[in-house]
Amino acid sequence: MQRNDFVDYLDQYNVLSPNHSKIYDEYTYEDDELSKYAFSIETNIEEYLIEIFKENPRSIILSGNAGDGKTRLCRRVFNSLTSVEMQSWSSEGIVDVTCLNNQIIIVKDLSELSENKIQSILMDLEISIKEKKNKYYLIAANEGKLTQALTQEGMDYLQEKVRKRFESHINNDQELGIINLQDVTSSVYAERIIKEWTKKEYWNQCESCPLSQDCIIFHNYEKLKEPKIQKKLVNQYRTLDYLSEHITMREMLIHLAYTITGSLKCDDIYSEDMELRDAHFNKVYYENYYGASAINGQAEKIQALKALRTIDPGNYSFSTIDDFIINGDISGDPKLESEHFSLIDDSIDLQRGYFKNQLNMYRDHNEKITYEDISFWIYKLRRKLFFEANEELFAVEKLLPFEYIKDFKEIMSENKINEFKKMLVPSLNRSFSRKLIDPIFVKNLYAINETLLIKNTFKRGELILEIEPTREEIDHLPSKLILKIKGNEEIKLNINLAVFEYLMRLHGGGTHNILKNEVEILVDTFRNELMTLENEVGDDLEILKYDYLKGLYIESELSID
Known part of the structure; x- marks a missing residue:
């Protein structure tokens, strides 16, 4: 029987296989006969961290979900600073490095340590910042665990610094930075993985296989190497970016390996069980990509499928x-x-x-x-x-389940902000009030309560609508619009694809109600925050009242005697 070792390599990502590797870092550096296929995905965040600790050191906390690659980044920084390949972590997962007269302590996972050890590390981090020592930390930490540890007595100084940086990355400075790997744009890495795994040299063994033309795995490779199909696969991940769905590095690798193999191996292609072989047609890449033919609980174990199934074109x-x-x-x-x-x-x-x-x-x-x-x-x-x-x-x-996805992409790529801004105000007014308002009165944005009392009015010129900025240091592409109020920019509405679709359907009179549960909480929270802003109170109250002749709501005033 002829086999392709690269298919065995991909099987390490099969969640139902006994060969399944548990964490991305261990897999990347596995030392066995399949290690020749191991690769490290090039990331801007890796280069950024190495540059920091070599040229302008400061303490960095890495946060994110399990599988985002925090441990891998810690290892890569160690390798770069020492010019030595790390063979294994110490029992505590802590290494001490000296680089250019600076002491750098790398902690691969704060949550694996005892409470006392966590407190000791955080106290030392605080002292190092206060006293401006040439001592810096790189700590991989779960946000919840870190936040809880900082509630202990005597940690107020560091707690406040961490709180501000979790609030926004713009609060990072030369003393301490927090990098949340959930901010990484998933589609950037998906593209790099697909290009790597469809390299011709990995599939040369299949060319001479007598069953290659009857092999669904090889068929999938033949399709996935086409630039057009690669682009479509990546674009679906980009759609998840637009929906604020974050797929971890680990889950991405698991999902894309499944897309290629459908959890099959060369042994399955050579199986003498004809009934099983006949069923292989269902393991084609476009079915695997959405888990459409997944069996034995595979779909539940591949987290990326939960998100991708919401945009499955088959449905x-x-x-x-x-x-x-x-x-x-x-x-x-x-x-x-x-x-x-x-x-x-x-x-x-x-x-x-x-x-x-x-x-x-x-x-x-x-x-x-x-x-x-x-x-x-x-x-x-x-x-x-x-x-x-x-x-x-x-x-x-x-x-796809979006009528306005093309418009959203055009705004994001071509900066057609002003066109959308004209539609935004009447759409928000309708969402805030749950009423149809006369078009004459839609030039301003109204913060309206349940009794149709206008608590605040904002002119169109007071509204700041912008595309979120690119963050090249962490492979973050702009994936949403941000609406803010001039002079009160801490109050904002993040407009991702789901919110955009909801507002556009409101404007066009479409079936916005199917998106209500997903976005109305966000929009209502924004409205409530607008109502809390101080405003000059005149002698009259502004309300919306129903005009029976027009069949619409209009702005009116109630005099206060």
């Missing part, structure tokens, strides 16, 4: 594409018929023409083929078309 109908799947080859349009012939072929993912046979029987009203039989394929083929169809023929983004 959203678009009549043009659904009609193409069923009738594209008999449409009478030469371009559509050619595209249908190209996409819906005899490939392994379509069971070597099995779907085409079923489709012909269905169109001939064969009683053996039901709509349920065909609908299984429709879900599957929506996903296939989303990645592989000619986008000059189909607006495949219509298969």
Whole structure:
């Protein structure tokens, strides 16, 4: 039996495999026959940390979720400062390094230490900052554990410094910085992983395999190496960025390995169990990417799938594409018929023409083929078309659950802020009041309470709408808009794709209600904060009242006698 070692390497990310590696750092530096495939994802944050400790040292706390790569970064900093490859951590996970007459103490995970040890480290960190010693810390810490430890008596000074830096990275200074790895943009790393794992040299062994043309793993590689499909895969991760979904480095590796292999190995391809081999068509990349054919609890164990399933194009109908799947080859349009012939072929993912046979029987009203039989394929083929169809023929983004995703991307990439700002004020007014307001009175933003009393009014010129800044030091791409009030910029509304979609549907009269649970809490909190701002109180109260002739709410005044 011929096998590809690289497939075994990917199996270390299979969450159901006994070979599954538990943490990204251990996997990256594993010393066995598969280590030749090990790679370290290039990250700006790694370069940034090394530059800090070599050129302008200060203490740094790394926070983030388990799997974000905090331990790996600590190891990489150690290797760079000492020019020695770390073989293993000490029992406590603490190393002491001297670099350019500075003492640098690296703590790989604060939460693994005893309470007394944590207190000792934090007290020493505080003293080092106060006394400006040439002693600095790099600490990987869970935010909750760190915050709890700082509540102990005598830690007020450090507690306040940490609080401010968790509040915003702009409060980092030359004494202490906190870097939250949840701020890293997931799609940046997804692109680097996909490009690495589709390098031709990793798949050369498959070229001479007698079963390569019947291997769904090799089929997935052949597809994923195409730049067009790589771009679509990365764009789906970018959509998660726009939705404020953070996927850890570990979960990304697990998910993308599953996308390629579907948890299969070369042994499975050579299996003599024909029933199992026949089921491999369901392990095609576009099914794996969303966990559509996952079994045995795989989907629940791959955290990235929970987020990606919310944007699974297979679950959203678009009549043009659904009609193409069923009738594209008999449409009478030469371009559509050619595209249908190209996409819906005899490939392994379509069971070597099995779907085409079923489709012909269905169109001939064969009683053996039901709509349920065909609908299984429709879900599957929506996903296939989303990645592989000619986008000059189909607006495949219509298969995503967002009507305004194209507009959002244009604003983020082309800075079309002013166009959106015109729609923003009436949309927020409608959301705040839950009422339809006369267009004449939508030039200002109203902070309105439940009784339709206008507590505050903000002119359009007082509204600051901007794209969040890029943070190149940590691979952070702008992924949301920020609305602030001039002079009160601590009060803000973060407008990610979900909030944008909600507001645009409000403006266009669409079905905004399906997004209510997701965004209304954010919008209502913003409204409540606006109502707390001090405002000059005149002799009259401003309210919204219903105008029966117009069928809309208008601004009115109540005199206070």
